Amino acid sequence: MGRAERVILAYSGGVDTSVCIPYLHHEWGVKEVITLAADLGQGDELEPIRLKALKSGATESLVVNATESFIRDYAFAALQANALYENQYPLSTALARPLIAKLLVEAAATYGADAVAHGCTGKGNDQVRFDVSIAALNPRLKVLAPAREWGMSREETIAYGERFGIAAPVKKASPYSIDRNLLGRSIEAGPLEDLEVEPPEEVYLLTRPVADAPDTPEYLEIEFEQGIPTALDQEPLDPVSLVQELNHRAGRHGIGRVDMVENRLVGIKSREVYETPALKVLIQAHRDLESLTLTADITHYKRGIEETYAQLVYNGLWYSPLKPALDAFVSHTQTRVTGTVRLKLFKGNATVVGRRSPYSLYAANLATYGAEDEFDHRAAEGFIYVWGLPTRVWSEKLG
């Protein structure tokens, strides 16, 4: 008896996931391996990937375009929460995992599979995100992770694949490990493992070096409806086109690069380089519109929720019961986050330079220093007396 009869394998077309196919058959006695490649806008051609799975021994090879759901249900939900892991990483890779897990679980139901599989190793966050998401969506499904157990080096993996007709990578393998989707690119390993080495320009693809960015600033207006971006420069755009367009426009100005040492869930510190131009600009603009339309207490309280939200996404808990609870808070806060934010893109920076909203809480008659001022200055005195009372009493006790 093998470990499973019929398996749905998350497939990328790379060496590791390709080798998973014969490995599951021959080492773990799986009868049928059905591969699933998710199109999340990683820019790969999917037809050759579909065929490669079949050539590598898959019984069936599925390709699912999930870009729309990826942006609408995952990226924009995280945007409403201004989710940034450790204040910097907009979770471009992490957000894709629960969606892929959902596609795997759905395919398992459609094809009557008793297990799903992925090619993650035992050192990363992604294995946790897949395993926990799958368990949440269908706790009866088995999860197989061959690369976590096989103990083969890179060379051994390639050699194993060659025995089953899986060609070794033709070009000299890149020293980097790269994950890419519509939201951006994550780059690690190779020369980046030396924390003192500046990321070589070759790691970036979506963002120009600041030195080559245009010498004139570009202005950009982003429109939001209830916390969801809907138009750029007055042109209504569907979620996918909006992110694509914004990646392009902000990327040209060298916006959205991050180089950080982050804390992985498995306890390892790792150095990761990200480029996520659209998300960077969207979060900045969204935050600004919130400052205008939310009360001070909600804005401040939401900061804590945002931090928790980012950790939840990073730590693979998208389908945990905490998520809908946080969502309930976040969506409730978004009902008036409608309006337009104007930004200036220039030399690696996006700067908010203007904003307007039908729900603006900015009261010019209160804020102005001019003659139209309607604020009751004398009321401040009593307010300050009561506000400062506990501190005054405290100090009086000290004598």
Ligand code: ARG
């Ligand atoms: N550190 C990021 C995360 O855990 C990205 C992981 C994938 N990175 C990569 N370069 N393959 O979400």
